[in-house]
Amino acid sequence: MLNIFKQWYTRKFSDPNAITLLMLTIGLAAALYFFGTYIIPVMVALIIAYLLDWPVSKLMQFGTSRVVSSSIVMLLFSGLVVSIVVGIMPVLWQQLSNFVQDVPSMLEKGRVYLLALPKDYPELVNPDQVKVIMSNVEGHIVTIGQTVLSTSLNSLKDLVAWLVYLILVPLLVFFMLKDKQVLVAGFEQFIPNERKLISQVWQEMNQQIMNYIRGKIFEILIVGSTTFITFTILDLRYAALLGTLVGFSVLIPFVGAALVTIPVALVALFQFGVGSEFWYVIIAYGVIQALDGNLLVPILFSEAVDLHPVYIIVAVLFFGGLWGFWGVFFAIPLASLVRALLNAWSLSSHEKAASA
Missing domain, CATH: 1.20.1440 (de novo design (two linked rop proteins))
Known part of the structure; x- marks a missing residue:
């Protein structure tokens, strides 16, 4: 058994390039697993910067510097995000509020429909089954209400953190776009030549x-x-x-x-x-x-x-x-x-x- 493992290890990891890839993979996975919740703003900024790097590169082909191209792209992206939030979020919030207000009437209609089932389909549904279903539904509604309430309270606690993210993430994206070469060169210093x-x-x-x-x-x-x-x-x-x-x-x-x-x-x-x-x-x-x-x-x-x-x-x-x-x-x-x-x-x- 030991010889089989030794042969497998020699075949897979005798190449220094394979060792480098393995160590980098383990290091990144460990960092994300242990510190993922703390570096979420950095990861979000990195993803956005990765997406916006393509239009920045296209603008640079017209002779503009990377700083100017990054600034233009960030302004356009920020304007698009603000337009979406201002234009769509109020509508969604209003419809969500209306939906919450209509939930009691929906539940009442559902209760009436369930109570009518034993009369309409006596061979398939009996009153006891309807009572069990209604009690289960009411229990789930209470649980959902408690979950929504606790989530709302937690959201209030995290409001300050979200406001900080709204400031930090755009700054991180801009600097990642503007100083891409410097950041990549600094990262490559920590990677072996293989x-x-x-x-x-x-x-x-x-x-x-x-x-x-x-x-x-x-x-x-x-x-x-x-x-x-x-x-x-x-x-x-x-x-x-x-x-x-x-x-x-x-x-x-x-x-x-x-x-x-x-x-x-x-x-x-x-x-x-x-x-x-x-x-x-x-x-x-x-x-x-x-x-x-x-x-x-x-x-x-x-x-x-x-x-x-x-x-x-x-x-x-x-x-x-x-x-x-x-x-x-x-x-x-x-x-x-x-x-x-x-x-x-x-x-x-x-x-x-x-x-x-």
């Missing part, structure tokens, strides 16, 4: 990550806006709120669409009942999801790495459990990174064996 595999993994992942992030942002905007317009035409309540939920549901492959189906169906059911309008909403929602999965995703992610659905779901669960929203958002690129690391080590061992 970095062939690191460069190989970075070249493999760089374009894929950029394509994924850009494609996912476009997918959120297209799916969310299309859903909002469709629900508005169908006169469904909370169209903006539901459109936002449907748009962000694409962040969770396979599971997100199924989860968002529940609030969409419930709102349509309580508003229209089981009638033609209800089925129009459900059919329209199903068409949007079908077009997203079979048309939009292949177009936007044509250059993305093809991963098995099992690997994607495991990656969403694992990285989402570690880092929440950002873990879910980057689950597929992180899974692709893991595969690229494994491929790099395998290639290194094959080249070592061939040279021997």
Whole structure:
């Protein structure tokens, strides 16, 4: 057994480049695991700077300096974010408030519907089952209310921290864009010279990550806006709120669409009942999801790495459990990174064996 492990270790890690890649991977993973919650603003700033580096590079091709290009891009990006917050957030907040106010009437309609089930379907439902269902629903509502209240109190405590982030993150993004070469050169000083595999993994992942992030942002905007317009035409309540939920549901492959189906169906059911309008909403929602999965995703992610659905779901669960929203958002690129690391080590061992 010891000889088998020794042979495996010699085959995989006899190359100094493989050792460098392994140590860098372990170091970054340990830093994110132990200090991830403390450096969230830095990670968010790094992600934003990575996305904005492309327009900065394009502006520099017209002869502008990096400082000027970074300033222009930051001003445009900040203006876009402020416009979205000012234009959309009040509408979402108003619809969320209306939804909370309508919850008691929805629950009353649901109670009346449940009480009518034993009369309409006596062979399938009895009054005792309805009582059990109603008691369970009431218990869940109380639990949800307590959770929302505690979350609101915690949010008040974190308000100062969020205000600090709103100041620090834009500053970090600007300096990361402006001083990119200096920061990269400083980071490279800590990496050994044997970095062939690191460069190989970075070249493999760089374009894929950029394509994924850009494609996912476009997918959120297209799916969310299309859903909002469709629900508005169908006169469904909370169209903006539901459109936002449907748009962000694409962040969770396979599971997100199924989860968002529940609030969409419930709102349509309580508003229209089981009638033609209800089925129009459900059919329209199903068409949007079908077009997203079979048309939009292949177009936007044509250059993305093809991963098995099992690997994607495991990656969403694992990285989402570690880092929440950002873990879910980057689950597929992180899974692709893991595969690229494994491929790099395998290639290194094959080249070592061939040279021997």
